[in-house]
Structures are given as C-alpha cells and as structure tokens.
Amino acid sequence: MEGIEEKILEAVKELERWQNRKIKVQERLEKDDADISEIDRINEQISHYEGLLHDMKKKISSTDVSRTLFRSGNQ
Numbered sequence: 001m002e003g004i005e006e007k008i009l010e011a012v013k014e015l016e017r018w019q020n021r022k023i024k025v026q027e028r029l030e031k032d033d034a035d036i037s038e039i040d041r042i043n044e045q046i047s048h049y050e051g052l053l054h055d056m057k058k059k060i061s062s063t064d065v066s067r068t069l070f071r072s073g074n075q
Helices: 002-030 036-073
Strands: none
C-alpha cells in the first residue's frame, strides 16, 4: 500500500510543479515574452497528471476495499 501512496505523492508534486509553471508562463505571456504553444503543452501535462491521480485514487480505494473484505473473511 505504501508504494501507491508514494506514487500519489510524487504525482501530486509533479502536478503542482506544472501548475506553478503555467502561472509563470502566463505572466510571461502578458509581457509578450512567451509562446502560447507552451501553455498548450503545459495543459497537456496537467491533464495527464490529473488523470493519473484520478486512476491512482481509484486503485487505492479498490485496494482498501479488497483488503478489508479479505481481512473480514479470515476472522
């Protein structure tokens, strides 16, 4: 279980990193010092990590349920 939890924390860090990068690039765009395509690439990464986190959270929830059912069946 700890493995998936560590992976979730890593994915959260990456998502936050991409979100912070987006803010910086948006500030540069306002100064006409960036390319709009950079925002598109960043949005793709943000979507990727949001989807990954969603899938991992579903996995951890189903694992918790399975583990609980297994334990209750062995008592």
